[in-house]
Amino acid sequence: MADVYKLRETPQALALFGRVYLGFRPPRTVNSVLIVNGRVAYAGDPYVVEGFCKVVACEEVDVSRGVALPGLIDAHMHLTGLALSSRTLDLKGVKSVEELRSRVREFASRWTGSTIIGRGWDQEEFPDKRMPTSRDIDDVVPDRPTLLIRICGHVGVLNTAALRALGLESSNDPNLDRGPDGSPTGIVRESLLMKVLRELEPPAEEYMGYVRDEEVSVASQGITAVGFINVPLKLVGPIMEDSVAGRATVRKRLYLDSDALELLTALGVPRGFGNDMVKINGVKLFADGSLGARTAYLSEPYSDDQSTRGSRLVTSAQLREVLEKARSLDVAIHAIGDAALDEILGAVEGRPDLVQRLRVEHASVVRDDQLPRMRGLRVAVQPRFALSDSPWLRDRLGDRVRYAYRVRDLIDIGATVGLSTDAPVEPVSPWETIYAAVTALKPSLSIVEALDLYTRGSAEVLGDPELGSLEPGKLGDIVIIDRDPLEASPEEIRRFSVLATYVGGRRVT
Ligand SMILES: [Zn+2]
Known part of the structure; x- marks a missing residue:
């Protein structure tokens, strides 16, 4: 048993009795686990733990109503996006510009905030497949700045008040669309959209309050650590303060907006700066857009629009420069199309030092010739995209649909794969993601594989050896669910209930 007898003060001890999975590669179970001062001190026989608890006061938990697992780790999610999205007009499923207008009108009549943000429209659902413009919303919201973001998060439309x-x-920003008369249509894309969104954000203190609420809901679904992507610089201080004050609910590994790299390197911030709850891991940048908006960068034109291959947002040379500048920090690079992936592979060719800092986000389209070159790369994938994109994926990609969401192939060639939701793009629920991994991926994963990638795999993608299993010495992050996932059908997995979540041996929900 690790060093617990040396402690002078009364340790904080949590004892679990019942079926506990320590990890999933291969699945290993014990009948008791002891967490002391936030870490797994012992995993094995209940009588050993009972003996310890006779000497030191333990919080004893009977998990016989369900099973305990290592907390799940979402390698890529946007806690801020999530926080804003629950305070945002939901435009998912809107079937026409007319319906979009009436939803905006209704929201504007009850929302008192100084700006209006909507999210989730998809012109593919409209009869004329036309993107909305400023004109469509100006008479509905004439006074308050309004931004309505497309479902992919890479394109949005502003009203004239916002412009x-x-x-x-x-x-004359190239990411601002203009009509035939030269005036802005209101459509903004990519980096300009990000900038606009940041300018319309709430002030730091109010924003942090939203994030805090969101963390609790994330933990309640069984997530104990997240790769927190695109963290705005102004929130880094409040996030650190929360962790020190004991207010943080889930562990966060931060990936700041790429414009923070200059500052981080000037300050000499090393990778992992922070504490167990919050660490600065690096920065995140975009190599392309999304398949839905036809901005993911493909090596051949889109099958349903021969005029475009999508948007190349950076070149190999630029990526190499960023990776070199990052030194010890991680650089997480969003690449959905195969041509965007070519830029990344080109940037790290022959440079194992740069490979170590690199995380590839999404890798949604991977050609056969690219697969072997991804060996050893860290990749954060989102199996639920395969479910959400299925209605139109073949239209966009044609026969290349066989290159989409190749999680199985990535595992087989020896990439380090972690699972994630990209929430708010997909729902936070890890059980939904696992359901998608075992039903929608082709070839599919087994439940055990999905759980392994959601724990050990994601921990490796975050570069965090203290997370991902309940072996002695690891951090004591545990989720108790109502039934054994290895004995469940895919449909049942989707309906799992989380009974309790512990982070560092402390119950958080
Ligand atoms: Zn993302």
């Missing part, structure tokens, strides 16, 4: 407030009417 005016942000000084965009006379901007």
Whole structure:
């Protein structure tokens, strides 16, 4: 048993009795686990733990109503996006511009905030498949700046009040669309959309309150650690303060917006700066857009729009420069299309030092010739994209659909794969993701494989050897669920209930 007898003060001890999975490669179970001062001190026979608890006061938990597992780790999610999305007009499933207008009108009548953000429209669902413009929303919201983001998160439409407030009417930013008369249509893309979104965000303190609420809901679904992607610089301080004050609910590994790299390297911030609850891991940048918006960068034109191969947002040379500058920090690079992946593979060719810092986000389209070159790369994948994208994926990619969401192939060639949701793009629930991994991926994963990738795999993608299993010495992050996932059908997995979540041996939900 690790060093617990040396402690002078009364340790905080949690004893679990019942079926406990320590990890999933291969599945290993014990009948008792003891967490002391936040870490697994012992895993094995209940009588050993009972003996310990006779000497030191333990919080004893009977898990016989369900099973305990290592806490699940979402390698890539946007806690801020999630926080804003629950305070945002939901436009998912809107079937026409007319319906979009009436939803905006209804929201504007009850929302008192100074700006209006909507999210989730998809012109593919509209009869004329036309993107909305400023004109469609100006008479509905004439006064308050309004931004309605497409479901992919890479394209949005502003009303005229927003164009005016942000000084965009006379901007010549290439990511601002213009109509035949030269005036802005209101459509903004990629980096400009990110910038606009940041300018319309709430102030730091209010924003942090939203994030805090969101963490509790994330933990209640069985997630104990997240790769927190695109963290705005202004929230880093409040996030650190929360962790020190004991207010943090889930562990966060931060990936800041890429424009923070200059500052991080100037300050000499090393990878892992922080504490057990919060660490700065690095930065995140985009190599392309999304398949839904036809902005993912493909090596051949889109099958349903021969005029475009999507958007190349960075070149190999630029990526190499960022990776070199990052030194010890991680650089997480969003690449959905195969041509975006070519840029990344080109940037790290022959440079094992750069490979170590690299995380590839999504890798949604991977050609056969690219697969062997991904050996040893860390990749965060989102199996639920395969479910959400299935209605139109073949339209976009044609026969290349066989290159999409190749999680099985990535595992087989020896990439380090972690699972994630990209929430709010997909629901936070890890059980939904596992359901998608075992039903929608082709070839599918087994439940055991999905659980292994959601724990050990994601921990490796985050570069965090203290997470991902309940072997002695690891951090004591545990989720108790109502039934044994290895004895469940895929449909049952989707309906799992989380009975309790512990982070560092402390119950958080
Ligand atoms: Zn993302």
